[in-house]
Amino acid sequence: MTTTAAPTSAAPTTITAASTTTTAAPTRTTAAPTTTTAVPTTTIASPTTTTPAVPTTTAAPAGPQEPPTVNEGSRDVSFSLQRPFESALSDSDSPEFQSLADEVTREVNNGYKLRFPGTFSRSLVRSFTNGSVIVDLTVVFTNLTVVPNGTVAVETLIQALATGTTNLAVIVSTITLSQTASTAAPTTTTAAPTTTTAAPTTTTAAPTTTTAAPTTTTAAPDSTESPAADEGTLDLSFSLTRTFQSSLSDPTSPAYRVLTNEVTREVNKGYRFFFPRTYSRSVVRSFRNGSILVEMILVFQNQTVVPTGVLAEQALQALISSGITNLTGLDLSTITARQTASTAAPTTTTAAPTTTTAAPTTTTAAPTTTTAAPTTTTAAPDSTESPAADEGTLDLSFSLTRTFQSSLSDPTSPAYRVLTNEVTREVNKGYRFFFPRTYSRSVVRSFRNGSILVEMILVFQNQTVVPTGVLAEQALQALISSGITNLTGLDLSTITATTTTSGGPTLKMTTTTAFCLPIFLTVIKGLLFST
Structure with missing residues (x-):
């Protein structure tokens, strides 16, 4: 007697991938159990066994040039270097790429470790591109919650690059940052093969990758507003050994605006380094012929914190000599800083009409305008008197x-x-x-x-x-x-x-002087001697 089994049809298999949660701890992804229900038949099918795969991911410690891991926070940074681009910089394996990358990351790491000693991890160069040399960099922190905001990140980067021991010639106005979310690698969830007596069925979930779009923050340009009544000022002038163009006499011309941006950017960078708590900004008053005579106003928080003209001159000389401030052609011997002259407003005096009863004659005196002559103060030459008994x-x-x-x-x-x-x-x-x-x-x-x-x-x-x-x-x-x-x-x-x-x-x-002297001289040399 022949018995024929009825056809067996497996019900559709439904696989639901569980949501993947990424935390600071190692990532464990578990696929949801797969349920297979067979239609009852007269023939008993073999038992169906479903064993879900349990992938375990453990983040390895990141090396000095490794990209940020899923547990770290980071910011993407870009800026331009004022130097010619070499084709070898496009090849990350070339000696030229490695040398410049080491130079950049060393200065950036020194600055960020000083500012964020417990949370900064490392920086790594992603690429160099043409224009002059555009540096694409990532700065990495221990986790996403400790990544600094854009303003602090820009200030730290400027300070790190300005006070470094190498001359990278960074164009500060090109510094841009973007918030980079901690992005996990693509997660692939694969359900273990489901075996039934009807036919083996293998279902693989497609990998899902979610990347947050980067948000770019660009530092706002320096203010060029004229000083307010409660602010303190110094007049500053110096010569640039460059060819004077007639368009530099016109504040609306492109040439005037370009040179204004360059001069105020470099002067502000330097004086903010020397007077970080009191200096505000600089304002260009004019460019004149000879080669290019620059006349500016230095603005401080208030009059009580304005330095002497001599100190302001010496500060700028030191900043130029050290490379912290970079103004091509600035003649150190022409730097002059003095207290801003106070110009009295014109005074107009008008005599009241005089009426005489003898005749209706009205006499009005012509308006008299009295303008205080500008006062020029010239520093007296240094005294060469012999020392007094109390000196x-x-x-x-x-x-x-x-x-x-x-x-x-x-x-x-x-x-x-x-x-x-x-x-x-x-x-x-x-x-x-x-x-x-x-x-x-x-x-x-x-x-x-x-x-x-x-x-x-x-x-x-x-x-x-x-x-x-x-x-x-x-x-x-x-x-x-x-x-x-x-x-x-x-x-x-x-x-x-x-x-x-x-x-x-x-x-x-004294003991204090003996202890502090080497430190002081080391600081001076570190700030002033750029190689």
Whole structure:
């Protein structure tokens, strides 16, 4: 007897992938159980076994050049470098790419680690493209919740690149950032094969990838508003050795606007570095012929925090010499900063009509306009008076590798006076930079043969504030090396400062000074010596 089994049809198999939750912990994706219901038949089918796959993903520790993991937060950054593009920079395996990437990430990492020591992880260069050199960079943080906002990220990046030990020549106005969400790799959920006696059925869920669109934040340009009544100001001028164009006399011309943007950007970058809490902005007043004479106003929060003109001049000289401020062709010798002249508003006086009863004659005096003449204040030359009894002094000597003339032995000769003016001006400029509250002036005692041996007296407010000879020597060496003090031919090895032999207490270097001196000189060198 033959028994024929009725046809067996498997019901449709429904597979529902469970939602995948990504957390800081390792990601575990579990497929939902698959239920298969067979239609009852006279033949007992073999049992159906469904074993869902349980994939487990464990994030490996990220290396210094690895992209951010799913647990980290990041920002994409781009900026331009003012240097020619090389085709080798398009190849991430080339030595040129690797060298520039190392240079960029080193400076960025130093800055961000200083600002975010507990949360910043690393930076990595994604690409270099043409124009001049566009850097596409990612800065990575430990998780998404600690990624800084756009303003803080821009400020940190500017500071990192401005104070680095290499000259990357970043065009600050090109810095842009975008919030990059922590994006998990595409998740593929595969249900284990479902076996029935009718026929094996394999169902694979398609991978689902969700990427948040990047949001780009561009730093707003600097304000160029005129100073308000409650703000403090300094007038600043300097010359750029560039060709003057007549269009620079027209504030509405493209050439005027382009140069204004360049000058204010670089001046603001520098002065914000020197006066981070009090400096506000700069405003261009005019460009004039000679080569290009730039006239500006420096704006501070209020009048009480405005620095002296001398300090503002020395600050800009140091910023240009160190490369923090980059204005091609700026002639350091032309930098002048002075208190903004107060211009009185024109005063108009009108006599009241005079009426005489003898006749109806009305006499009206013509309006009288009185305008206060502008007052120009010129800094008096440095005093060369000998030190008073209540002042403190140090003896200073050094050699200039220049030809000695016999007239330098005569204090009344023009050659003696010219060299005296040069030496005292530069020495005073440097020591006022180092000791702004206590240093007074310098006095030349003599010039002697060998090449030119200069002997001077450094004068301080009183004997209690006189620095040690060692500190005075190291200060002048740093000032000459940084370019703040410029004396052609000064031999650093000949600088000697000693307590004045005319008497007075001898100061010893205190423990605090001995401890702080190397740190201070290291900071100065780090800020001023760009390689």
